[in-house]
Amino acid sequence: MVIETQGLSKRYGKVVAVEDLNLRIEAGEVYGLLGPNGSGKTTTILMMLGLTEPSGGTVRVLGLDPVREPLSLKKQVGYLPDSVGFYSEMTAWENLAYIARLNGLPRAEAEARIARVLERMGLAEVAHRPVSAFSRGMRQRLGLAEVLLKEPKVVILDEPTLGLDPEAAQAFLQMIQGLKAEGITVLLSSHLLHQVQAICDRVGLFHKGRLVLEGRVEELAQRVLGGAYRIRLGASPLEGLQARLQALPEVSRVSLEDGEVRLEATQDVRPLVARTVLEAGAALHSLALEKPSLDEVYARYFQEVRHAA
Amino acid sequence: MQLSAGARREGSPWTGVWAVFLKEVADHLSSTRMRILEVLILLSAVGAVYAGARTLQQTVSEDPFLLLQVFTAAQDPLPSFVAFLSFFLPLAAIALGFDAINSEYNRNTLSRVLAQPIYRDALLWGKFLAGLATLALILLALFLLVVGLSLIFLGVPPNTEEVARALLFLLATLAYAGVWLGIALLFSVLFRSAATSALAAIAVWLFFALFWGIIAQLLAQAVSPYDPFRPESELRQAEALVAFSRVSPNTLYAEAIQVLLNPAVRSLGPVLITQLQGALLGSPLPLGQSLLLAWPQLTGLIALTLLLFALTYVLFQRREVRA
Incomplete structure (x- = not known):
């Protein structure tokens, strides 16, 4: 030591x-x-x-x-x-x-x-x-x-x-x-x-x-963000898509940001997401995996602390 | 915090003093401040010798202490060498010390230096000793210039006792400079801004140079008022005045060099006529007796320097490294 x-x-x-x-x-x-x-x-x-x-x-x-x-x-x-x-x-x-x-x-x-x-x-x-x-x-x-x-x-x-x-x-x-x-x-x-x-x-x-x-950074992301895999999805139209994505068992969180959908998942579910989008009859523009950043870990942690208080 | 016997801090507080000392002396000697001081030295030496020589050439009486006269004689527009020194040295000491510590803060170098394997003691000691060494160098240069020039102008070699008295005078002057260096160093720890520290130090100097004499008088009058029906009250007031004015390092220094440079001085402060019975007025005292007379003043100056340094030390130890 x-x-x-x-x-x-x-x-x-x-x-x-x-x-x-x-x-x-x-x-x-x-x-x-x-x-x-x-x-x-x-x-x-x-x-x-x-x-x-x-x-x-x-x-x-x-x-x-x-x-x-x-x-x-x-x-x-x-x-x-x-x-x-x-x-x-x-x-x-x-x-x-x-x-x-x-x-x-x-x-x-x-x-x-x-x-x-x-x-x-x-x-x-x-x-x-x-x-x-x-x-x-x-x-x-x-x-x-x-x-x-x-x-x-x-x-x-x-x-x-x-x-x-x-x-x-x-x-x-x-x-x-x-x-x-x-x-x-x-x-x-x-x-x-x-x-x-x-x-x-x-x-x-x-x-x-x-x-x-x-x-370790990954551990913290896992612990605080609930899932280490974060996926950014661009698709249109978005109506109804959110509910379908939320229904997937691996996805823990879905949110809308700047006209894009952000998903948090416990695994890399990109193929699954792509299929869901197509099955819903929407057009798929982009699909990318994001690495978790410490800034987000920090921000999220204190959001939760504040909510708990 | 309680220190048990086994929990002493390791190593010597002197580690690194030499490195700091060398760096600071090099800084002082190459600084613009030093150039200015050097010009002042040269001007004052020439002025002092000129004034002394002019006065002495007009005297016809025999004087066994010609060299000492060069130090103390004044020619009307020019002050004597001693008067000049007591005016100029505090300023020189302040100029060398007023930004000793706060400049390290302001340049963000303090934490870097203190992260090296030295104690804070070493930094403070190194800076103080470097300032003192630089002042000693200035003084010695000035002294040798004056002695050399007076040899040329007067053509009379000094005798042993004169040289001994002149060297003691140099020592007293260094102790006096040490006091002002101590004050400058203290303010450099106390004030974060170098300009504030310089102003504060100069304010203290002005206070003692101009105002303390007046204040001492007022204090003496307040403490032992003069009563026309009791003649001894006048003596008591005079004694009180001497006591109060000795708070100022300027007075201590003036008294010390008065005794050292003028062998005819046999007492400082008020003397009663009865005490002069049997004394040969005007005859010089031997060196040992003069030194004995100036001893309290000399030790006072040195003690004041040490006290100021100790105070600075305590304050600096408690200071947070971070700005």
Whole structure:
């Protein structure tokens, strides 16, 4: 177990930031800490690094207590904050050299490592330019270069794709996936659920300081959406079709959206749907299977919570 | 939180101090602020030596402490070197410290730096020592310039005691600069905006430079009012005034260098005529006696620096990393 929390909580006065959090993250996993802004993700991360003190409960990262053994913990854990900043009048190389000195790396070793991580992040050509001239994407990559500088066992990334254009975000996520291949455990937080769902082995959904859902993306979709298969159907005329589709035993839900029918089913029932449409004498325009998205899982879950309340 | 004996935090709080120190000194020395300070240094050194030399060339009497006179002599439009230093150094110290911590917040570098294997202590110590080292460098440059120029202008080499007194004066000045660096550092933790922090520090400086003298007088009058029928009440008021004005680091510094640079000074504060019985007025005190006289002021300055640093430390430890 690489990261383990038990009953972890943090209160700022009367405001509860994190409450009774129990997380277990295995070695080599990519774990996504997901939820809207202000739901307690960053606070959780800061407690794991010993940068803020828990109000209750315990955290262990690599078996170390962040409050009592922060130095050996921070030697092995890399952290990329959500709004990463650098000393803008210094060059990329100088910024990394400072971090290397803070880590106590010997000079020769530090220089070799800096060259290596800058090369890997595609920043070798701009290594000796001041960071003030860097774009947001370059800064983010420099941040990841800094994280890799200490050759960490665990990497914690706070909102790694925030502010990046879609292309840069995808490229950055691929770099993160590359870490998993090296056996590094990755914990990342994000509120852009659809962006990160592809690279996470498991996700935990946060809501108001509580971990409300946890598991693999498909499992969650199965559990919350009631069926993992969602089918989009374009047909005309639609009259009477809805009732016929609803009657199919595998279909759990039928709804109309923008002139299209959306079905939720426990199996891939596309052939069956096609036959039903034709038998009803309607014209079939399109029929497609959708992958469940975490955004929908999240939205649906809270819809249900609200209904129950 | 209760700390049991086995639950001490691991490692040394000094881990990384050297790295922070080197980086901050490099930053200070290459900054535009430093260029401005360097121009000020040069102007003040030349002005001080010019004023001192002009005054001294007009004196004909013999003086065993010619070098010290260069520090304290003023020629009408120009202030003396010492007066200039006590005016300029607080500003220099504030300029080096007012954005020490809040700039790390504003540039979003704090959480990144604190995620490295160091304690917060190291960051604060590194920054404080770097500021102090830079100030020491400025002071030493200024001091050597003045001594060198005065050698050229006056042509009289200083004797051992003069050099010793001048070095002690340098030390006292560094302690005084340390107080203002401590204030600047404290405000850089207290205020999130660098401009607010600079303004607050300058406000404190103005308060002590301009207003504290007046306030001390009012306080002294209020605490021990003058009674024309009791002559000792006048003495008590004078003593109260001295006590109140010593709250200000400016007074402590002024008194300390007055004693160190002028060997004829044998007492600070009010003296009764009976206490002067048998004293040879105007004859110089030996260095050891002068130092003894300035000792409370010197330790006061150093203690104030440490107190300010401790307060800054406690505040910084409790600060949330997140903006």
